[in-house]
Amino acid sequence: MSPPRVALVGTGGYGAVHFDNIERLVGAGGLRFAGCTDLRPPGPGLLQRVAGLGGTFFEDYETLLKAAPDVVVVATPPHRHRDMVCAALAAGAHVLVEKPPAVELADLDAMTAAATAAGRLCQVGFQSLGSAALARLRELMDGGELGEVTHIGATGCWARADAYYARAPWAGRRRLDGAAVNDGALSNPFAHAVMNCLTLAGVGAADRPRAEAELYRTRPIEVEDTGCLRLAAPGRPPITIAVTLCAERPRPPYVLVTGERGSARWWYETDVLEIALAGRPAVTERHARVDLLEDLLRAIRDPRASLACPIEDTRPFVGVVEWLADQPVRLVPPGARRRHDDESGPRNSIAGVEEDIERAVAQSRRFSELRPLPGWL
Numbered sequence: 001m002s003p004p005r006v007a008l009v010g011t012g013g014y015g016a017v018h019f020d021n022i023e024r025l026v027g028a029g030g031l032r033f034a035g036c037t038d039l040r041p042p043g044p045g046l047l048q049r050v051a052g053l054g055g056t057f058f059e060d061y062e063t064l065l066k067a068a069p070d071v072v073v074v075a076t077p078p079h080r081h082r083d084m085v086c087a088a089l090a091a092g093a094h095v096l097v098e099k100p101p102a103v104e105l106a107d108l109d110a111m112t113a114a115a116t117a118a119g120r121l122c123q124v125g126f127q128s129l130g131s132a133a134l135a136r137l138r139e140l141m142d143g144g145e146l147g148e149v150t151h152i153g154a155t156g157c158w159a160r161a162d163a164y165y166a167r168a169p170w171a172g173r174r175r176l177d178g179a180a181v182n183d184g185a186l187s188n189p190f191a192h193a194v195m196n197c198l199t200l201a202g203v204g205a206a207d208r209p210r211a212e213a214e215l216y217r218t219r220p221i222e223v224e225d226t227g228c229l230r231l232a233a234p235g236r237p238p239i240t241i242a243v244t245l246c247a248e249r250p251r252p253p254y255v256l257v258t259g260e261r262g263s264a265r266w267w268y269e270t271d272v273l274e275i276a277l278a279g280r281p282a283v284t285e286r287h288a289r290v291d292l293l294e295d296l297l298r299a300i301r302d303p304r305a306s307l308a309c310p311i312e313d314t315r316p317f318v319g320v321v322e323w324l325a326d327q328p329v330r331l332v333p334p335g336a337r338r339r340h341d342d343e344s345g346p347r348n349s350i351a352g353v354e355e356d357i358e359r360a361v362a363q364s365r366r367f368s369e370l371r372p373l374p375g376w377l
């Protein structure tokens with residue numbers, strides 16, 4: 001049987017990572033390339049690579065779907081996902097759609113129903129759900145090694161320059177041209193932190209977690225660039241997530257699972273797990289991760305295989321994103337904002353925010369509950 005034909009919608013931004021991955025898999029003989037499309041005209045370099053892979057640069061995604069690809073990767077902005085995913089599924093393709101799959105539950109439900117109606121698979125690009133560190137963490141939790149799990153937290157301290165918000169009209173927006181975008185730090189760049197915590201806590205589609213959030217911004221955007229979120233679902237460990245895109249000194253994000261007998265810190269970008277159990281020396285484990293497109297291809301071949309992140313599993317996450325879109329966003333006072341011009345380009349930071357984020361997660365507190373209060377509140 002010849003390998004499936006894949007097509008890519010959205011080659012700019014994060015789509016470039018998918019293009020590289022598709023090139024790798026085509027080179028390894030596991031895929032054929034139907035082609036790709038983007039609103040922006042392709043440069044000569046991209047056209048050469050497309051031709052080298054035997055594909056076509058299509059005029060738009062509707063034309064791309066007429067080429068009947070077996071698999072479609074959707075890497076466009078979140079408010080474009082629903083129509084593209086539903087059309088791809090209806091055309092008979094399996095889909096890998098970038099996170100967040102949707103920012104409103106109605107859109108997510110429409111995509112889930114379209115997958116069921118078409119009998120096709122739909123995977124969401126939460127790549128850390130392909131990490132063996134997640135399975136190991138679950139084993140530590142379920143096997144009782146951590147003792148009763150009392151808290152799950154996640155921190156994120158990144159720096160995003162002015163150019164990040166200038167790169168696309170949807171960046172930093174809640175709505176654009178009538179569509180919900182919800183491009184807040186918790187809903188989009190740190191979506192992984194939120195999804196990882198919900199997954200580890202076992203929050204399911206039927207759970208309705210109680211949510212509390214404090215959202216802040218340092219620039220003229222409609223969403224938070226800094227925020228904390230607390231979630232509590234009955235019978236599940238409480239969750240605290242605190243993130244910023246205005247770190248003075250950026251550092252990698254992590255998930256922290258705390259139990260009565262120890263804790264485990266998951267550096268989810270690198271699949272590193274630090275385990276500290278009472279009475280035992282701390283250990284650091286390095287885990288592998290499956291690529292989500294390869295995982296999808298495996299599940300297409302073997303109907304008994306489950307997906308790392310099937311679209312229906314993202315419902316609790318999208319519910320949180322939808323709820324966040326209605327929360328107020330406060331401006332950080334000018335005196336607490338700093339301007340930098342370093343290798344990331346001109347950007348904002350908030351004085352001392354990293355420490356406040358670590359404290360919020362370690363103590364399961366909202367920013368306004370920390371003592372001493374963050375200097376920037």
Ligand SMILES: NC(=O)c1ccc[n+]([C@@H]2O[C@H](COP(=O)([O-])OP(=O)(O)OC[C@H]3O[C@@H](n4cnc5c(N)ncnc54)[C@H](O)[C@@H]3O)[C@@H](O)[C@H]2O)c1
Binds near residue numbers: 015075077080
């Ligand atoms: N998994 C991850 O770690 C990760 C990282 C970054 C971004 N993302 C996700 O990837 C998606 C894209 O984000 P981005 O930051 O690259 O966005 P972007 O706006 O920077 O790039 C999106 C690309 O899609 C193209 N596009 C937009 N509408 C299109 C249409 N109708 N037809 C064809 N092409 C179209 C744009 O021209 C652009 O090239 C988002 O869902 C984002 O959350 C995921």
